[in-house]
Amino acid sequence: MNGSRHRFLVEDWPAASRLTLPESEARHAKVARVRDGEEIEIFDGRGRSALGRSLGGAAIEIVEQLPDFHREPGVDLTLAVAPLKKDRFEWLIEKATEIGVARIVVFEPQRAVAKPSERKRERWHQTAIAAAKQCGRTVVPPIDETPDLERAIRGAPQAVVLHERSQGPQLADIEPEKSLTVAIGPEGGFTDREVAAAEQQGATIACLGQRVLRAETAALVACALVIRS
Numbered sequence: 001m002n003g004s005r006h007r008f009l010v011e012d013w014p015a016a017s018r019l020t021l022p023e024s025e026a027r028h029a030k031v032a033r034v035r036d037g038e039e040i041e042i043f044d045g046r047g048r049s050a051l052g053r054s055l056g057g058a059a060i061e062i063v064e065q066l067p068d069f070h071r072e073p074g075v076d077l078t079l080a081v082a083p084l085k086k087d088r089f090e091w092l093i094e095k096a097t098e099i100g101v102a103r104i105v106v107f108e109p110q111r112a113v114a115k116p117s118e119r120k121r122e123r124w125h126q127t128a129i130a131a132a133k134q135c136g137r138t139v140v141p142p143i144d145e146t147p148d149l150e151r152a153i154r155g156a157p158q159a160v161v162l163h164e165r166s167q168g169p170q171l172a173d174i175e176p177e178k179s180l181t182v183a184i185g186p187e188g189g190f191t192d193r194e195v196a197a198a199e200q201q202g203a204t205i206a207c208l209g210q211r212v213l214r215a216e217t218a219a220l221v222a223c224a225l226v227i228r229s
Contacts, residue, residue: 006032007041007133008060009140017062018055026058041066045132045140072139073100073227076179080152081219082109082186083116090127092216097131097141099223104128104143105181107152111188121145149183149190150197156181159203162218163190166207172225174206180226184219 008025019042021029034040036056043049049066079101083089096104104124108115116124124143132140146152153159158177162184171182183198190198195205208221 005039005041006034007043007136009045009129009133010042011044013042013044013050013062019060019062021058021060023058029054029058039063043132043138045129045138047072047138049138072102072137074178075176075226076102077176077223077226078103078105078156078179078181079219079223080105080107080149080181080183082107082184082215083113084187084215086120088214088216090123092219093124093127093143094131095220096223097128097137098135099220100137100227101141101223102139103141105152106143106145107149107183108147109149109186109188110191110194111186113186149194150201153181153183153198153201153203156203159183159198159201160206161185161190161195161198161203162208162222163195163205164207164212165189166205168205168207171206171208171222174204176226182219182222182226184215184222187215 008021008028010019010022010025013019034054036054038054040052040054041049042052042060051063051066052060053063055061079096083106084092093104128140128143157179159181160171160174162171162182199205208218213221
């Protein structure tokens with residue numbers, strides 16, 4: 001695939017050969033100065049993509065459906081993480097999307113942090129979309145919210161909670177199953193009660209090594225260790 005081709009998110013497109021870009025994507029096309037007749041790509045955020053041609057303005061002609069050039073990782077990874085300061089959290093969303101995280105779950109830790117505003121939530125989603133466009137993914141990871149760590153990992157086939165004082169295994173030594181949830185604590189770390197609740201849910205309490213990492217650094221290292229291809 002041509003890496004210089006402009007990519008646009010169209011969550012649903014009809015079987016017909018022509019479509020109109022959503023308003024936000026039409027603005028993107030205008031800013032990017034997409035020319036009439038220029039070859040572009042559209043994707044639906046769930047794995048489907050197509051080659052298209054600009055007909056001017058927001059009008060697109062679909063030329064052909066594209067095969068999946070960018071396979072999703074073999075491990076379906078959910079990253080459960082407490083909110084971070086604005087710029088650091090958006091950076092984390094961007095990088096986690098690029099690496100191949102399937103979904104992000106934001107939970108409220110017991111060591112309270114500021115609650116995100118609706119505007120921040122929308123920025124999180126837009127950050128994930130922009131990262132998917134840039135890296136060539138056809139999937140945009142959803143970003144969900146849940147009240148606490150226990151519910152963030154509940155029902156996960158395999159869950160690992162990273163804790164800097166863990167006497168358990170290192171994440172690098174854990175063989176991931178097909179579906180894995182990795183939970184990262186807030187800057188102040190998890191409380192003993194949160195760790196105990198996670199263990200009751202069947203989670204493995206693990207660490208990344210000897211160093212104490214920032215939350216966003218720990219999350220990124222964890223994603224890279226799990227998604228190795």
